[in-house]
Amino acid sequence: MIIAGYSSGGWLAHDLAAHLERTGVPVTALLLLDSYLPEEEMEQTETRSEFMREQIRRRDLMGMALNRPDRTVTTSGQIAAMGGYSRIFSGWRPGPLKAPILHLLASEVVAGLPTSSEDHPFPAELAHRVRRLPGDHFTILSQHADLISANLHDWLTEVHPI
Structure with a gap:
């Protein structure tokens, strides 16, 4: 079984892999896609605010480009989910983990988001x-x-040769 998580979904994916391993279910690999560690409480407010402003700006631009007004507003559900993940984690x-981990990181920085390798890295x-x-x-x-597909394929071939 290969488990993957993107962004804060990497937290869930890692915890799921750990749980499965503890219960005797083998995990072949864990793929983290631009995941970073949760911020410390003191840092969360400003970073989250900046990130949400960027999210809203991007969503508005995409909605306008597609002429889809319904896609120009970040929903309260999205905001609540982001806050919930931050509190839970x-x-x-x-x-x-016993399973090998591949961590693929974005090379460009987004306003309001920590850079995975510097600000809040998963331990190397x-x-x-x-x-x-x-x-x-x-x-x-x-x-x-x-x-992503090519890197995952090459890495899996390396860590689990046929």
Whole structure:
């Protein structure tokens, strides 16, 4: 079983992998896509505000470009989910896994978002491999999915040769 998590979904993916390993379910690999550690409480307010402003700006631009007014407003559900993840995982730190971990990071910074390798990194000793890919936190999945796929394929072939 391969488990993947994007952004704060990496926290959930890592915890799921740890839980499965504890219960005897083998995990083949964990893929983290531009995931970073939760911020300390003191840092959250300003960073989250800046990030939300950027999210709203991007959503508004996309909605206007697609002529879809329904896509120009960040929903209260999205804001509540982001706040919920931050509260649930406040102070959380990942532990070691038996499964190898591939951490693919965006090379470009988004306003209001910590840079994975500098501000709030997953501990380097936990990852089998860390790679930087072109794009930012948002475009890494949309514009660079082919690179994610190629990196994952090459890495899986290396750590689990047939």
